[in-house]
Amino acid sequence: MERLDAFMARANAAYYATHDPFRDFTTSPEITQVFGEILGLWAAVVWQQIGRPDPVLLVEAGPGRGTLMADALRAIGQAAPAFGRAVSVHLIETSPRLRAEQAKRVQGATWHDGLATVPHQPFILLANEFLDALPIRQILRRGESWQERYVDGGRFVEVPTDPVPLASSDSSGFIFELNEAALAFVEAVSNRLSIGPGSALFLDYGPEHSAPGDSLQAVGDGRPVDPLAEPGTADLTAHVDFEALAHAARKAGATPYGPVPQGVFLTRLGLFQRTGRLARSQPPERASALIEAARRLAEPNRMGRLFKAMALGARGISAPPGFE
Ligand code: SAH
Numbered sequence: 001m002e003r004l005d006a007f008m009a010r011a012n013a014a015y016y017a018t019h020d021p022f023r024d025f026t027t028s029p030e031i032t033q034v035f036g037e038i039l040g041l042w043a044a045v046v047w048q049q050i051g052r053p054d055p056v057l058l059v060e061a062g063p064g065r066g067t068l069m070a071d072a073l074r075a076i077g078q079a080a081p082a083f084g085r086a087v088s089v090h091l092i093e094t095s096p097r098l099r100a101e102q103a104k105r106v107q108g109a110t111w112h113d114g115l116a117t118v119p120h121q122p123f124i125l126l127a128n129e130f131l132d133a134l135p136i137r138q139i140l141r142r143g144e145s146w147q148e149r150y151v152d153g154g155r156f157v158e159v160p161t162d163p164v165p166l167a168s169s170d171s172s173g174f175i176f177e178l179n180e181a182a183l184a185f186v187e188a189v190s191n192r193l194s195i196g197p198g199s200a201l202f203l204d205y206g207p208e209h210s211a212p213g214d215s216l217q218a219v220g221d222g223r224p225v226d227p228l229a230e231p232g233t234a235d236l237t238a239h240v241d242f243e244a245l246a247h248a249a250r251k252a253g254a255t256p257y258g259p260v261p262q263g264v265f266l267t268r269l270g271l272f273q274r275t276g277r278l279a280r281s282q283p284p285e286r287a288s289a290l291i292e293a294a295r296r297l298a299e300p301n302r303m304g305r306l307f308k309a310m311a312l313g314a315r316g317i318s319a320p321p322g323f324e
Contacts, residue, residue, distance in 0.1 A: 004216075005135035005180070007151040007231065012133055014232030016095035021235055022065060024219050027129050028203070028262075028303065029068035032293035034278065035128075036071025038269045042201065043072065043124045044080035045321045050197040050314070053122035054086035061092040061115075061185070062130030066102035072126070073106070090118050115188050125189060125200040131245070132204050132237040134181035138214065139164050141172050149175075154228045174212035177238060186245045186312070187252045193314045194253025200312040201320070206240035208259055208308065215239035242310050249312050257311040257323035263304025265322045266297055 002010070015021070028035045047056060060069050069089065076084045089109040093099050099111055112118050138149040139161060147158035164176060189200050206215075218227035220234030227236050246256035258265075275294040279287035298304045311320045 001150050001152040001157065003137065004149045004151060004156075005137045007228075008135035008216075008236050009181075011227075011231035011234070011236050012135070013094065015235055017097055018232065019235075020097075024222050024235055027064060028297055028307075029064070029071065029128060031296055032275070032290060033067075033071045034271060034275050034290070034294060035266070035297060036068040037075035038266065038271060038274060039068065039126055039128075039201065040072030040075040041079055042269060042321050043126065044076055044083045046124055046199045047080075047083045047086070049317055049320065050122065050199060052082075052086070053197055055088055055121060056083075056086050057090050057118065057121050057123040058087045059090045059092065059115075059118055059123050059125040061125065061127040062133060063091045063093055063102050063106075064098060064129075066091075066105035068126065068128055069102070069109075070105040090123075092118070115185065120192065120196070122196060123192070123198040125198070127201070128203045129237075130204070131179070131182040131185070131202060131240045132206070133235070134179055134185070136216065136238045137178040137180065138175050138216070139178065140175045143172060151228055154226075156228070175214045176212050177215060177241065179238065179241060179244075182240065182245060183248045187248050190249040190252035190254035190312055193255075193312055197314055197317075199314075199317075199320055202240075202245075202310045202312075203262060203265075203307060204240040205306045206242055206308065208242065210241050210243040240308075242308055246310065253315065254312045255315050255317075257313065257319055259308035259310040260323060261300070261305045262307035262309055263298035263300055265309035266294075266304075268322045271298060 022030055043058060063069055089106060090112060091102055091109050092112050092114060093102060094113055140147055146161050146163045148161040149156045150159050192198060215238045216227050218225045218234040218236050225234045242259040249256045271294050275290050279290045296302050311323055313320060
């Protein structure tokens with residue numbers, strides 16, 4: 001028997017070590033090159049805002065195939081060469097298989113298992129669909145008692161636990177999710193921002209405000225599957241609780257911005273202008289594919305609303321682009 005977070009951590013480590021996740025699902029950087037390009041330009045503007053530190057670390061957490069970073073660095077090299085010269089790239093990735101993929105697309109990077117070994121220097125951190133992959137706990141109230149979900153032989157079992165101070169008294173039966181790993185990551189980033197210059201940008205899916213409910217989901221072979229069956233064969237994720245993360249960031253001494261719906265954020269950063277410029281130099285079929293890809297990221301009923309952008313900054317620095 002394993003607590004859900006231990007099960008999820010083990011299942012995802014096995015999954016990312018043995019599978020090409022991008023056969024099972026598609027992420028924004030894999031949908032259009034413009035996504036990584038505009039995040040690179042976002043980082044370039046933030047670098048100006050924080051006083052052009054040189055050197056500066058460009059850190060990515062959970063870089064997948066390395067596509068976002070490759071697209072970002074190409075755009076930075078073209079539009080912000082001084083920033084490009086100041087940058088050293090650090091990738092936080094636990095999967096050896098994905099590290100090898102990243103090395104094909106990003107030259108000269110340094111890899112880390114977590115934030116702890118990333119040097120204490122001015123930094124700009126990017127993370128797309130990273131926090132949703134970190135393990136969650138699920139706790140529910142049954143009458144007067146509190147139960148926590150464990151996994152035993154492919155099924156949930158409930159084990160009595162201490163009350164959690166997150167629910168009102170009429171919440172019987174509702175599931176409350178705690179993402180302690182995501183909170184710890186955001187806290188660690190925020191601690192660094194409380195003592196030195198930097199910024200962080202998280203893009204992920206989840207509601208704007210904390211809400212009870214079971215958001216654990218699994219995708220295997222491109223389809224939704226039972227999250228508890230055959231650990232290691234499916235990608236397990238959960239909604240990101242941006243409100244809880246913003247609270248943790250503020251407590252640790254950073255300033256949170258957003259969350260802003262991804263569609264709003266990317267449109268403010270010029271997703272459609274940049275896509276239009278790129279499309280003009282392409283054959284008609286490729287041009288319409290690029291425009292369709294931009295719409296997929298931005299339209300509210302597609303990835304534009306459920307996905308959100310949240311930034312963290314040091315106190316006293318102006319709001320980063322897209323959060324004004
Ligand atoms: N950002 C990429 C990939 C998202 S998938 C994209 O948008 O395409 C999640 C990524 O986080 C993968 O690279 C996975 O290996 C990595 N990851 C998952 N859990 C991790 C952990 N605990 N520590 C570091 N990386 C992790």
